[in-house]
Amino acid sequence: MKLSKQEIQFIDNYLQKHDVVFVDIRAEMIDHIAAAVEDKMDKEAIDFYDAFKSYMIINRKDILKGNKENWGFALSEIKKFAMFLVKPQMLLLLTLLFIVSKAIMPNKNLDFFIDNSPHYFLYSMLFISIIQLVYFYFILKKRFYYIEKNGQLLAILYWLNLLFLQPFDETDTTYFYGILIFWYLFLGYIYFSITQIRNFFKLKLNTL
Amino acid sequence: MKNSQLYKGSLNTIVMKLLEENGRMYGYEITQKVKEMTKGELKITEGALYPALHKLEAEGVLEVEIENVDNRLRKYYKLTEKGTSETINRLAELEDFIRNMQNLVQPKLT
Numbered sequence: 001m002k003l004s005k006q007e008i009q010f011i012d013n014y015l016q017k018h019d020v021v022f023v024d025i026r027a028e029m030i031d032h033i034a035a036a037v038e039d040k041m042d043k044e045a046i047d048f049y050d051a052f053k054s055y056m057i058i059n060r061k062d063i064l065k066g067n068k069e070n071w072g073f074a075l076s077e078i079k080k081f082a083m084f085l086v087k088p089q090m091l092l093l094l095t096l097l098f099i100v101s102k103a104i105m106p107n108k109n110l111d112f113f114i115d116n117s118p119h120y121f122l123y124s125m126l127f128i129s130i131i132q133l134v135y136f137y138f139i140l141k142k143r144f145y146y147i148e149k150n151g152q153l154l155a156i157l158y159w160l161n162l163l164f165l166q167p168f169d170e171t172d173t174t175y176f177y178g179i180l181i182f183w184y185l186f187l188g189y190i191y192f193s194i195t196q197i198r199n200f201f202k203l204k205l206n207t208l
Numbered sequence: 209m210k211n212s213q214l215y216k217g218s219l220n221t222i223v224m225k226l227l228e229e230n231g232r233m234y235g236y237e238i239t240q241k242v243k244e245m246t247k248g249e250l251k252i253t254e255g256a257l258y259p260a261l262h263k264l265e266a267e268g269v270l271e272v273e274i275e276n277v278d279n280r281l282r283k284y285y286k287l288t289e290k291g292t293s294e295t296i297n298r299l300a301e302l303e304d305f306i307r308n309m310q311n312l313v314q315p316k317l318t
Contacts, residue, residue, distance in 0.1 A: 034278070
């Protein structure tokens with residue numbers, strides 16, 4: 001016995017009413033509940049509503065518990081980004097950034113660019129955030145767990161920039177390494193986001 | 209489920225072993241397979257399974273495929289290359305654990 005589109009929509013509405021706002025998380029919950037309800041309907045010869053009610057009475061708390069864990073900072077996403085940063089191609093990028101920076105640093109004409117790097121980071125991050133906000137909130141009008149957790153990485157980089165990238169003496173090597181590391185993190189974030197978004201469209205998550 | 213604390217640390221290994229044997233599976237299928245193999249002794253709850261699956265996915269151990277099935281979208285999980293080699297390591301660790309526990313709780317009779 002397979003559930004109809006209306007019955008699937010019923011489950012979707014139920015989860016939305018119980019604050020399961022992320023479309024990708026909700027889609028997985030819908031499939032799980034639907035499969036369990038179909039099983040119940042087959043084994044116990046009951047209709048959809050009775051099967052759904054009896055299943056949710058026992059399992060509701062456990063199913064919705066997963067949603068509560070999705071609201072905070074996702075350490076797993078931060079760890080995923082950290083693992084991405086130590087991939088061979090990323091370490092090669094870091095090496096190249098170091099070599100290029102060391103080569104161009106004595107050039108006084110680039111002082112303006114280097115001193116204003118923190119501002120460029122801030123403006124770029126704000127721009128990326130606005131693009132994401134417009135696309136997901138106003139065009140797709142859907143919230144996706146993995147996209148929002150990716151956005152939290154941007155928020156972390158933003159605060160790191162504000163707290164740690166204060167220009168001191170332009171000859172200060174600490175400032176040089178700070179800028180270098182931040183360029184590395186920022187470019188890493190751009191590359192990481194591109195792979196995440198490519199995966200997002202490859203899996204057709206925008207059609208959920 | 210009896211003594212869930214004893215199984216808690218083994219959930220990832222159980223999932224990885226099942227995926228190694230069955231190719232790709234979806235969440236509900238995993239819970240039913242475990243229930244069937246243990247004759248109902250072990251029931252993996254949704255609240256335990258999905259965070260574990262998402263964590264393994266974030267670690268690069270699992271990858272996902274999404275398909276339209278029976279009027280909804282279904283997320284299948286399968287092992288990556290990294291996951292396949294990691295499964296072998298974890299199973300070896302689990303075997304050592306079982307052997308050590310057997311030695312501890314079932315001393316050989318002389």
